[in-house]
Amino acid sequence: MExxxxxxxxxxxxxxxxxxxxxxxxxxxxxxxxELTQALTDAWVDRCVGVVVLTGAGDKAFCxxxxxxxxxxxxxxxxxxxxxxxxxxxxxxxxxxxIPKPVIAxxxxxxxxxxxxxxVVCDFxxxxxxxxxxxxxxxxxxxxxxxxxxxxVRAVGLxxxxxxxxxxxxxxxxxxxxxxxxxxxxxxxxxxxxxDKWCTDLLEKSPTAMKMLKYAxxxxxxxxxxxTNLGVxxxxxxxxxxxxxxxxxxxxxRRKPDFSKFRK
Ligand code: 2NE
Numbered sequence: 001m002e003x004x005x006x007x008x009x010x011x012x013x014x015x016x017x018x019x020x021x022x023x024x025x026x027x028x029x030x031x032x033x034x035e036l037t038q039a040l041t042d043a044w045v046d047r048c049v050g051v052v053v054l055t056g057a058g059d060k061a062f063c064x065x066x067x068x069x070x071x072x073x074x075x076x077x078x079x080x081x082x083x084x085x086x087x088x089x090x091x092x093x094x095x096x097x098x099i100p101k102p103v104i105a106x107x108x109x110x111x112x113x114x115x116x117x118x119x120v121v122c123d124f125x126x127x128x129x130x131x132x133x134x135x136x137x138x139x140x141x142x143x144x145x146x147x148x149x150x151x152x153v154r155a156v157g158l159x160x161x162x163x164x165x166x167x168x169x170x171x172x173x174x175x176x177x178x179x180x181x182x183x184x185x186x187x188x189x190x191x192x193x194x195x196d197k198w199c200t201d202l203l204e205k206s207p208t209a210m211k212m213l214k215y216a217x218x219x220x221x222x223x224x225x226x227x228t229n230l231g232v233x234x235x236x237x238x239x240x241x242x243x244x245x246x247x248x249x250x251x252x253x254r255r256k257p258d259f260s261k262f263r264k
Contacts, residue, residue, distance in 0.1 A: 001042060005032040007057065008039040013050040013203045015043035022058030025110055027067040030078035033088040040095040050203045052099065053195060054122060055106035056115075059188065062105065062131065065113025068140060086142075089114055093121045093147045097218060098229055100211035102202050106195045107131040107182065112170075113140070117148035120155060123214065125182040126198060127173040128191045133181060134170040150221065155180055208237065 001008060005028075007018040017039045019026040028036075043052045056062040066085055070077045076085035083091070096103050096118070105111070105119035107127040113136040119125045137143040143165070152161040156179045163169070173185040186194045202210070215233045219226035238244050243262040250257035 001038060003035045003039070005029065006035045006039060008042070010043070010046065010049060013048065014199050015039070015046070015049045015052045017043070017052065017054050018057050019055070019063050020057040021067075022056070022060065024067060024069075025061035025064040025112075026056035026058070026115065027064045028085070028089075028114065029067045029070055030076055030083075030085045030088065032067075033085055033092055034083075036092045037088065037095060040092065040099060043101070044095070044099045050101060050207060051199045052101055052103045053106050053199065054096070054103060054118060055108055059108055059128075059130075061110040061112075061115070062107045063112075063115025063118055064110050065115045065117075065136060066142070089117070089144075090146050093117060096121045097147065097151075100214065100233060101207070102210060102214070104195060104198055106191060107133075107173075108188075108191060112136050113142070114144065114148070117144050120151050120181075121147050124198060125176075126184045126186070126191065126195050127176060127182045128188040129173050129185050130188050131173040131176070131182075131185075132170045133173070133176045134168060135165045136168050138166060139168040154221070 005019070005021055007016070007020050009016050017036065019028060019032060019036070021027060021032065040052070043049045066076055066089070078085065102124065103122045105122035105125040107119055107125055109128065109130060110132050111119045112132070112134050116133055116135055149161065149165065152164065156164070160179055173182065176182045177185045184194060212230070212233055215226070215230040219230045222229070243259065246259060246262070247257050
């Protein structure tokens with residue numbers, strides 16, 4: 001896969017997705033967001049991948065949201081992707097939340113605006129002690145009406161989530177840890193070893209158990225979509241059973257299926 005605004009590498013069960021616009025503090029264009037959907041989809045389907053790490057290039061920023069320099073009347077300018085940036089952003093958030101594997105945000109610096117949303121929707125956030133967190137929408141005339149508000153409430157509570165969104169303040173990594181916004185804060189030079197440790201621990205666990213747990217955590221708040229993910233997660237396991245294969249085999253062999261032995 002060829003990318004121009006992200007880096008994507010897979011090694012030892014870990015897919016690393018890096019937003020690669022350090023000169024812009026890893027702010028995203030329509031192209032960046034489109035490429036993120038491609039990489040995350042690949043990580044979803046690749047059976048060799050057990051954990052996904054999302055991060056930003058350089059040591060200043062994880063991601064500072066949508067690139068404000070390409071905003072014009074009606075929204076963000078787009079070049080390759082058919083979808084408007086703000087719609088594609090929700091697709092990335094949905095992929096992060098739905099990919100049946102743990103996704104770790106490696107927060108190496110500023111996680112601001114839509115970049116903050118990305119870390120919020122990840123399953124885990126491991127932060128450098130230099131990282132800064134915050135929303136920026138109401139300052140620049142934007143907002144995230146989806147997971148960026150809903151999941152934030154679930155992480156830090158309603159009052160704090162409103163404070164973060166309405167006031168657009170910045171919070172240190174320690175403050176983020178104290179309010180339950182991140183899982184771990186380490187000195188900057190230990191960020192990679194800490195992320196590697198989490199990856200190793202996760203790769204030792206049952207992938208199916210983690211998949212079903214991830215869907216279970218979202219089932220209640222995600223309504224029909226959440227129940228669908230939980231159900232479809234179970235369906236892939238059912239496909240492996242003799243009972244399910246009897247239905248498929250009977251169709252291929254042009255005979256009536258015999259499910260009687262499964263009626264226990
Ligand atoms: C993050 C922050 C506070 C850092 O400040 P500082 O002073 O450390 O760095 P500086 O100089 O502001 O940034 C370095 C370079 O990155 C660019 C800057 O323009 C600057 O470029 P040069 O002037 O050196 O050429 N840069 C940083 N963030 C950018 C951005 N988002 N768009 C374009 N260029 C950016 C400070 O940089 C800051 O406040 N950044 C803006 C944060 C922000 O407003 N994000 C957008 C929120 S809305 C959103 O993300 C969104 C949406 O509207 C719709 C859907 C999904 C998401």
